[in-house]
Amino acid sequence: MPESSENPEPAESPEDPEQPEIPSAARRNDAYDYDVLVIGSGFGGAVSALRLSEKGYRVGVLEAGQRFTRETLPASSWDLTKFLWAPALGLYGIQRIHLLSNVMILAGAGVGGGSLNYANTLYVPPPAFFQDRQWGHITDWQEELKPFYDQARRMLGVRLNPTMTPSDVHLRDTAERMGIGDTFHLAPVGVFFGDGRDAAHAPEAPANGQDDPGSPDDPAAPAGPRAAPGDEVPDPYFGGAGPARRACVECGECMTGCRHGAKNTLMENYLYLAEQAGAVIHPMTTVVEVREERPGGEDGAPGTDTGFLVSTVPTAARRGRGTRRRTGRAGAAANGPRGMRTLRARRVVIAAGTYGTQSLLHRMRDSGVLPRVSDKLGFLTRTNSEALVGAQTIKRRYRSRWGRDATLDFTRGVAITSSIHPNENTHIEPVRYGRGSNAMSALTTLQVPQHSALPKPLAYLGVCLRHPVHFARSLSARRWSERIIIGLVMQSLDNSLTTHRRDKGLGKGVLTARQGHGAPNPVHIPEAAEFASTLAGELNGFAGSNVGELMGT
Structure with a gap:
């Protein structure tokens, strides 16, 4: 696999990292290793870690x-050991791909979770x-949550x-062709650009994409760091409490991990400050x-000790590469x-993402380890109702x-830069990978037909036979990131x-899913197909979809 000279291997193997010591305070007359254990270091885990640490826990x-x-x-998505998450193959990268029976889940892995590879x-x-009938009657959620959204805006x-x-430019022109040109707007992102409009100096981001918060080049705007x-x-x-930063070079590498220090990942804010605390x-x-410890133990005798026992293994040990035995205060399982x-x-916060959290809780409930977990676990699991075209x-x-002088290179910019809205329920964004990051081309293919009387695979085969040149080009990874505009x-x-x-x-015991409350989770979105074709x-190219549509996800 290609290695970059700018990307030296870490001093210690990721399969057997040296673990930090448990805080010395835990060694005093205290039966607990930690007041709170947070499982997962993505957005939910990072916020929990910082705010609890600030309170002295x-x-x-x-x-x-x-x-x-x-x-x-990773220098690019071809650096699979650092980009792709597949522990069974010895790959410990930042990109998780999970398949349920009817949905494909893209998630993050590593310290910082999804912030490492999300599109900012x-x-x-x-x-x-906020006004949805399922919860709108409880309170004015928009007003209630505004201070917290504002705080998250500042932090990120x-x-x-x-x-x-x-x-x-092409997205805006496509929107004009679709009759929705007035919905085009630039996107609110969590990136340091160094143009004087970052941090607290930034204009208010639009809530719904329709409001113009002002030009980032407005000379009347307060001057920030440049x-x-x-x-x-x-x-x-x-105010100097965070790490030094580098201004964005707009290389398009946000989703393979920003190596420049411009992307506001959690290691640049919440987790960095949590460690300082x-x-x-x-x-x-x-x-x-x-496992929950209840007062007096399992026999119900009088007692005061309560809390949780959290058993862990080195991630690499799950593929038979175990490491030396370590014990916390509670010791290792015999x-x-x-x-x-x-x-x-004393307390546990499970913030391992939608897939990781549910996998763990389902396993603990079904095995009887956490019998008090609600029978409603898994209900109302929401997706983005998303299609990648x-x-x-x-x-x-x-x-x-x-x-003849037009330059074909769509890698310039941050991962997502703008949006359009075909209707009040649908939102489309252009997505990019950096130059040379072409591995995800394996998930793209010709647009999958949706209204054929034939089974979908046969209808797809028919499209490939009718357009063999387009099909051949859809298989090519060469300069893929430069010649594709992905539509999210x-x-x-x-x-x-x-x-x-x-x-x-x-796959017994593996997490899966079935249709739940509400309309069916969409496999095909008509607005997505119209957008891709337009x-x-x-x-002057060809429309594409993702291979998940062939599999019904």
Whole structure:
């Protein structure tokens, strides 16, 4: 696999990282290793870790993935050992891909969770979300939650993307063709650009994408820290309490891990500050059991000790590569795998993402370890009602449409830069990977037909036979990120899944899902297909979809 000279290997193997010591305060006359253990270091876990540490609690954070630095993040998506998460294959990268029976889940792994590979885009939901009939009667949620959204905005450095890229020009023109040109707007993102409009100096981001918060080049705006792309400045967000940052170079590498220090990942804010406040992060640590200690023990005798026993194993040990045995205050399970450690805490916060949290809780409930977990676990599991589509082209066809001097390179900019809204429930964004990050091309294919009388695979085969040149080009990874505009289509319709574990057959015990409350979770979104076809005309290319649609996900 290609390695970059700018990406040296970490000093210690990610499969056997040296674990931090448990805080010395725990060694005093205290039966607990931590006051609170947080399982997961993504957005929910990071916020919990910081705020609990600020209150004086001893906090431990357990993360199944490895700890990356800017230098050790993948140079491209082809660096599979650092990009793709597949522990069974020895891959401990930042990109998780989970398949349920009817949905494909893309998530993050590593210290910082999904912030390592998400596309920086940070919207406040529109009013209709807060007023939904399922909860709108309880209180005025928009007013109630506004201070917390404002605080998250400040912490994550949300501001408008300042750059109109070629992808944005094509998105705007595609929107005009679709009759929705007035909905085009630049996206609110969590990135340090160094143009004086970052941090508290940023304009208010639009809640619904329709309001204009002002130009980022407004000379009347307060002056913030300025830096040329790639230049470093002292912490621009937290009055010097945070790390130094580099201004964005708009390389499009946000979803393979920002190696420049411009993306506002959790290691640049919440987790960084949590560690400064005393939180201890344990990377490459997989939680296998959470057991509740009840007063007086299992026999119900009088007693005061309550809390939780959290059993962990080194993530690498799950593929038979165990490490040396370690014990926390509660000791290792007598018959557990090599390297198992059990930690004791007064409280536990499970923040392992939607997939990780539900997998753990379902397993603990079904095995009787946490019998008090609600029978409603798994109900009303929400997705983004999302489709990944797009359009690809080649230099010759692009230049025949846009002139011989037109440059075909859609990698410039941050991962997502703008949005359009075909209707009140549908939101479309252009997505990009950086130059050379072409591995995810394996998930793209020709647009899947939706209204054929034939089974979907046969209808797809027919399209491939009718358009063999397009099919061949769809298989090519060469310069894929430069010649594709990915369309991320999301909807806010009321639908859900109900997750559960398979109780028999192949994959027994693995998390799966069935349709839940509301409208069916969409496999095909008509607005997405229309957008992809219109965009293909704009680029003089061909419309595409993702292989998940062939599998019904």
